[in-house]
Amino acid sequence: MSKPVGIHTRNTLLDGVAYLLLSLGAVIMVLPFLWMVATSFKLPADQFTKTLIPNPITLNNFKELWSHLPFPRLMWNSFLLSVLSVIGQLLTCSMGAFAFAVVRFRGRKLLFALLMITLMIPGQVTLIPNFIIFKNLGLVGTQIPLWLPAFWGGAFGTFLLRQFFLTIPNDFAEAARVDGASLVQIFWHIYLPLAKPALAALSIFTFQWSWNDLLHPLVYLPTDLHKTTLTVGLAFFQQQLVQGGKFTVLMSGALISILPLLLVFFFAQKLFVEGIALSGVKR
Amino acid sequence: MNRKIHGISVYRTMYFLPVVTSAVAAALVWQMIYGRDTGLLNFILGKFGLAAVCWTCTSNALTSVVIVNIWGAIGEGMIIFLAGLQAIPRDYYEAATVDGAGDWQRFWKITVPLITPSIFFQTLISTINAFQAYDYIYMLTRRGQGDSSVPVVVFSIYRNAFHFRRMGEASAQAVQLTVIVFLLMAFYFWLEKRYVVYE
Numbered sequence: 001m002s003k004p005v006g007i008h009t010r011n012t013l014l015d016g017v018a019y020l021l022l023s024l025g026a027v028i029m030v031l032p033f034l035w036m037v038a039t040s041f042k043l044p045a046d047q048f049t050k051t052l053i054p055n056p057i058t059l060n061n062f063k064e065l066w067s068h069l070p071f072p073r074l075m076w077n078s079f080l081l082s083v084l085s086v087i088g089q090l091l092t093c094s095m096g097a098f099a100f101a102v103v104r105f106r107g108r109k110l111l112f113a114l115l116m117i118t119l120m121i122p123g124q125v126t127l128i129p130n131f132i133i134f135k136n137l138g139l140v141g142t143q144i145p146l147w148l149p150a151f152w153g154g155a156f157g158t159f160l161l162r163q164f165f166l167t168i169p170n171d172f173a174e175a176a177r178v179d180g181a182s183l184v185q186i187f188w189h190i191y192l193p194l195a196k197p198a199l200a201a202l203s204i205f206t207f208q209w210s211w212n213d214l215l216h217p218l219v220y221l222p223t224d225l226h227k228t229t230l231t232v233g234l235a236f237f238q239q240q241l242v243q244g245g246k247f248t249v250l251m252s253g254a255l256i257s258i259l260p261l262l263l264v265f266f267f268a269q270k271l272f273v274e275g276i277a278l279s280g281v282k283r
Numbered sequence: 284m285n286r287k288i289h290g291i292s293v294y295r296t297m298y299f300l301p302v303v304t305s306a307v308a309a310a311l312v313w314q315m316i317y318g319r320d321t322g323l324l325n326f327i328l329g330k331f332g333l334a335a336v337c338w339t340c341t342s343n344a345l346t347s348v349v350i351v352n353i354w355g356a357i358g359e360g361m362i363i364f365l366a367g368l369q370a371i372p373r374d375y376y377e378a379a380t381v382d383g384a385g386d387w388q389r390f391w392k393i394t395v396p397l398i399t400p401s402i403f404f405q406t407l408i409s410t411i412n413a414f415q416a417y418d419y420i421y422m423l424t425r426r427g428q429g430d431s432s433v434p435v436v437v438f439s440i441y442r443n444a445f446h447f448r449r450m451g452e453a454s455a456q457a458v459q460l461t462v463i464v465f466l467l468m469a470f471y472f473w474l475e476k477r478y479v480v481y482e
Contacts, residue, residue: 022294025298026294026297028354029297029298029300029301029354029357029358030300031323032301032312032313033300033304033312035312035315035316035323036311039312039315048318048321120407120464120465120468121461121464122411122414122415122437122461122464123415124415124437124440124460125457125458125460125461126457127441127444127457128440128444128453128457131444131445132450208303212305212307214305214306214307214417214418214421214422215418215441218421219441231305234311235421235422238311238314238422251312251315253311254307254308254311255308257305257307258303258305258308261304261305262300262304264303265299265303269296269299272299272303273362273365276359
């Protein structure tokens with residue numbers, strides 16, 4: 001009888017230590033966000049005061065933001081490019097994943113291995129050839145290079161969805177086959193509806209990458225504030241405002257730029273987590 | 284993080300927040316935190332009687348960028364390991380306890396071997412991400428002439444290609460980068476064959 005008691009007391013002590021370490025870590029993780037929120041409501045004169053609750057609280061920074069940047073325009077651009085990328089990835093990755101997971105054809109393993117290899121090439125490596133292609137097509141300076149590649153499929157999305165498709169029992173497809181269903185029907189009526197969680201996870205990831213992307217808009221639309229994205233706008237703004245000493249306005253811009261994704265995250269936290277776990281564990 | 288403690292989901296959310304935040308927005312705050320005379324970090328150090336540090340000067344810039352990178356990526360690693368830990372059946376631990384294994388033994392003989400796939404995957408992903416590191420470096424350390432105080436490969440590729448318009452040189456660097464990454468990957472997969480346990 002003494003042993004369970006012993007384990008119990010030791011666990012309480014361990015829990016205490018775990019709480020302490022976790023809390024300390026959590027403070028470090030969250031402090032930058034609190035600081036962003038606090039600064040964005042401070043008067044420019046108070047921008048470096050070390051208090052978490054602004055006194056007085058002002059909304060002027062958010063108003064001033066509009067006078068420096070075409071902010072709604074930048075938001076809209078980021079949103080539009082992200083949504084187009086999501087559509088492209090959902091469409092092409094799901095079809096590719098279906099082919100790799102369900103359809104039997106010659107060279108399937110080899111093609112899949114080739115696709116996985118592209119997953120390991122840093123994206124920046126293909127940046128220059130892509131840039132030259134788009135330049136020769138006369139598309140540099142337009143938004144097209146920022147969403148069109150999403151329609152060429154992608155290694156990550158195909159991999160993620162294939163992993164999910166593989167968990168769907170083969171019997172479903174075979175039963176449908178016996179009933180005379182075509183591959184397209186099997187894909188559309190059986191696999192896509194069952195893969196909703198994975199499709200949702202891929203949508204969230206794609207949206208997040210596109211929304212947060214800095215390098216590609218920087219390459220294709222560096223100076224055109226009416227066509228470019230929020231990230232480039234903020235980076236541009238950074239140079240201007242840091243010299244002008246207006247961190248408060250900068251922070252309000254940063255805050256607005258992360259709000260949409262934070263909202264999605266709070267409502268779809270489970271999907272985020274399951275999506276990452278799905279790509280990492282099942283093989 | 285895998286322990287059953289009260290309010291653990293709140294902690295998980297907090298650790299995951301930076302993962303959904305754009306590097307641009309995060310870097311803007313970190314710039315404030317790292318400020319030499321006005322920054323939050325030096326203020327806190329000062330409270331403990333420590334001297335102010337110039338966080339974004341050339342000598343410290345690399346460390347500062349690495350700190351922000353870790354801060355931004357910790358949540359994703361947490362999820363990968365969490366999924367790996369939760370996939371280990373409880374029975375294994377119970378059986379080991381019945382056989383008289385202590386905490387230490389259970390950790391080394393059950394947890395560590397069964398979590399090697401997660402360790403492998405996370406190492407792979409972190410390496411690829413590290414070679415791609417760009418956003419924080421651009422935002423925190425860029426200087427005039429497209430230069431940076433932390434000139435990593437990708438930054439140099441970008442600078443050569445789009446600042447100096449030396450596409451050939453940039454492409455050559457990109458090819459070298461690919462070769463290095465592939466050699467590293469080959470090494471990881473060799474390690475995987477030897478050490479990673481799949482059930």
